[in-house]
Amino acid sequence: MKIYPITAFSIVALALSACSSEGASEAPNTDSLLTDDWDLIQEAAQGQEVNLYMWGGNDNINNYLDEWVAPRMKEQHGIELTRVPMNDAQDIINQLLDEKTAGKTNGSMDIVWINGENFKAAKDNGLLWGDFTGQLPNFNDYVDAEAPEISEDFGEPVEGLEAPWGKAQFVFVHDEDRHETPPRSIAELAGWVQEHPGQFTYPAPPDFTGSAFVRHVLYETTGGHEQYAQPAAEIEDLEQRLEPMWQYLNSIEPYLWREGETYPESLAKQDQLFASGEIGMTMSYDPALAASEVLKGRFPESTRTYLLDEGTLANTHFLSIPFNASDKAGALVAINELMSPAAQTAKLSPENWGDMTALDFEKLSPEDQQAMNEVDLGEATLSIEELEQNRLPELSSDYIDIIEKGWTEHVAKE
Template sequence: MFKKILALFLTLGLLTAPLAGCRQTASLSPDKELLQADFSQIQKEARGQTVAIYMWGGDESVNRYMDEWVAPRVEKELGIKLKRVPINDAREMINKLLTEKEAGKTKGSIDIMWINGENFKLAKDNDLLWGPFVDKLPNYNRYIDGEDYQIKYDFGEDTEGLEAPWGKAQFVFIYDSNKIASPPDTVEALKAWIKDNPGRFTYPAPPDFTGSAFIRQILAGVSSNYDRYLTASLDRESLETEITPLWDYLNQIKPYLWQKGITYPENIAKLNELYAQGEVYMTMSYNPNYADNMIKQGRFPATTRTFVLKNGSLANTHYLAIPFNAPHKAGAMAVIDYLLSFEAQLAKFDPANWGDGLAISLAKLSPEEKEKLKQIKPGKAALSPEELEKYKLPELSGAYVDIIEEGWFNHVAKN
């Protein structure tokens, strides 16, 4: 309905355009002028602005990096006050922007949004994003390989310059090495382990991000031709027919899950609590360094380690985008450019801060920058970059995510 209303407005706009005469074409809109301006002009306009970045607030390491490392430097070097606004789920931002778009609200409250996957596709399909802007950013042009598949495509969707890559992530399982001497390394071995250890494994219920990712991780392991899911080439009926082995697998392990699969943790935080309390022996994350962060905080046992499945480990890029009605677009561009600088990426990569994967290309680094990067070592709970790279798989098309989540509810949760 929203798209139909928008289409009607656009049609009416075209019909009435001649009545506006030269007034409409006399000068560019401020947004267009911003995209055509030199970056030095953009930085000048950004100075003094307060930029609100909306982002998931459930990770203390991420929050600390933003509040204690990024914000003070952005204020000192750019003259911009960065305001982090925590949210529980990225869909909250999408719903807010959809409501504002339908109401014709041209000045919103979100300047930057942390986004990827199906939420990016939703935002893009409904014209909720401003840009394309990434080519205006000096650090994007200096450090980012825009032709890298995992940069150019977000869950199979062409980013078209509407979002800037911020970091890379990969799905890992987390376990207590005191309780599991040799963790399973394939989907079939995982199934066998779950059956041999009833009640010691579970996963968050979708649409929790990590729970949904776990289901896609299993799909990658049980599929004979995972590559066909990378683009939106299948209609809903064909997809649902092809992924029946996924529901078979999840239903086979269901009786052996925590609470016998009658209930699931509502989110990853609940699963992490179960793991920390020893009720389950595994948890999971889309951040390969998450286990180390939790050990440092004293929330996971020191014997915690991570592993990936040899069937393949899902990997993706997460991004920063600017909404169509962001009130401080110049400030948003300046902040995003700063977050793509080598210094900011290096600090983010450091497990002492966040431990997030680099969005910048190693091939574009200077010898001095490469040497600085070598000085940062992964924690003892993390896998080496070489091990992660060896089993990396790209994410499937974002067009399939909602269908898979609905399928889980209908074919697994309701069984």
């Protein structure tokens, strides 16, 4: 699955922070819905129209929301859930920034799908409603709130401002009929691309998946992720530490697709190259993407996914409620339903989406555990157990902007 951290709006966000807040009006964090009984919230949600603003570039995700979730929301809760597609998460943040600047108190967004830098920018600029997750029965019953991947979002404390919707983990994708033994480390990959010139590339950062690939190179070439647990500003020699990453990326560039003269501008473009056989590998932050593409007939049936021996990056994606959402009760009920075992199990199927559950498996009933275990993830998808045993933590968002700008300077321009 694909979630996009944003850096382009940082200048706008900083400008907003510097502005006076006298003209901005927003619902206070003491709104009664944050303390009301759940029965009262459900009653208030009846008949509300809830707009879910989200990236709209994946047909599977869109169909899951439109055909599986929305009808059940209407039937079970009397809520009209409308998915509002956006080209980029930056558009969501920028619209909320504009609405806050204008003092708009009845916004069009009731739920937003965000994570990473999106969340930090929204939090820093007061664009989110309040600490709401403790009001959700399914959050309280099925989520480990203390787990690092739940309590923090790219290093930023969540503080109840967003609810976990699913989990993502980076996987490499290959056609085992063409390349039976793919490289299992960044070091092995360097040799592989030289032996198979033109068969590998990666999307150009700031594409989310391409940027994540570069972070894998960072971890392996500079001695692991532990050294980046502190804020980037506190590492005086950060530029020197990053140098091995730039050296590696430049060393493989002549052997990449089109000799590294150009890079796919998006993961979708890269997947097209793989589907047509032009390259031998692709990648995804969605462990079930390959299985979904096989089901559609786009990827060959011999497509498989794999992890690096040292593990791959993993994160959680979230749903949040804007400060000026018009139908907050409906938003609470909708998010709670999206976190239900039934909705999470349906979401897990590659036929719907293939998104990994945000729920703590051990907190589920035996019946719900069995239902999830019986979901056919497809031969191209690794087991949940293997994925969870090989998770690497994400960098905090302050590093990502530095790395993406650095890639343009040190790789794309050289």
